[in-house]
Amino acid sequence: MQGPRDWDATTYDRVADPMTRWGSAVLDRLPLGGDETVLDAGCGTGRVTEQLAARLPDGRVIALDASPSMVAEAERRLARFGDRVAYLVADLGRPFSLPGDRPADAILSTATFHWVPDHDALFRNLAAVVQPGGRLVAQCGGFGNIATIQAVLATIGDGWLGDVHFETPEATVERLATAGFVDIETWLQPEPTTFEPGEPFADYLRTVVLGSHLARLPADEHDAFVQAVVTGIGKPVIDYVRLNIVARRG
């Protein structure tokens, strides 16, 4: 099976305002004393990681992502934090270890879990790298996310809906409990988001939502594919639905 793809980190960094806004609210749910070590699981270009690092003046952040380009961009953004931030290119779907083999005190993750195909493996792998009692505070695409776009995608080309999956709160509670988490809360949050029409919207779709679709197509078919999706959606609005997760390692 193919592993996670590399992302266009430069464009992602420019267009990631919605994820950064949601990520700030998710971070607010993570109580911190300021001296913890926190794993950011799927750090992207580090726009949320940077807010996390600012809350840990005596602590550390481990910025993990499967995309080498994302991690390289995060390193540039977070350089001012020096050795308070460690970087790790790793696939959350496979077992991994943290620097020094020391477990984290907590895990933050934003806009990432829906890209990891096997959530049983994901939560098992996260449980293995956090201290007993440590918190997992996360948000990802949830059940019903981008349903309008998926309906359009089903009508284009071979109808492939992408390598994402959007889980329910109920199934997620079960999986987290099986992986050893307790005090679990999960809930859906609709976040319909309006974009600037034209090239900004197309750019956003190309980089964030349709990246995996375009990776399967020859470059000279990319623009037509993106345009077909833009036309199919109609208004420059994405019907985002986020799945929130708060839990503790038992």
Ligand SMILES: C[S@@+](CC[C@H](N)C(=O)[O-])C[C@H]1O[C@@H](n2cnc3c(N)ncnc32)[C@H](O)[C@@H]1O
């Ligand atoms: C939409 S970005 C979110 C980045 C950042 N957390 C934010 O909120 O802006 C999704 C990130 O998940 C990463 N990702 C996807 N699959 C992954 C996997 N299996 N393991 C680790 N990271 C993964 C991608 O490389 C990408 O950086």
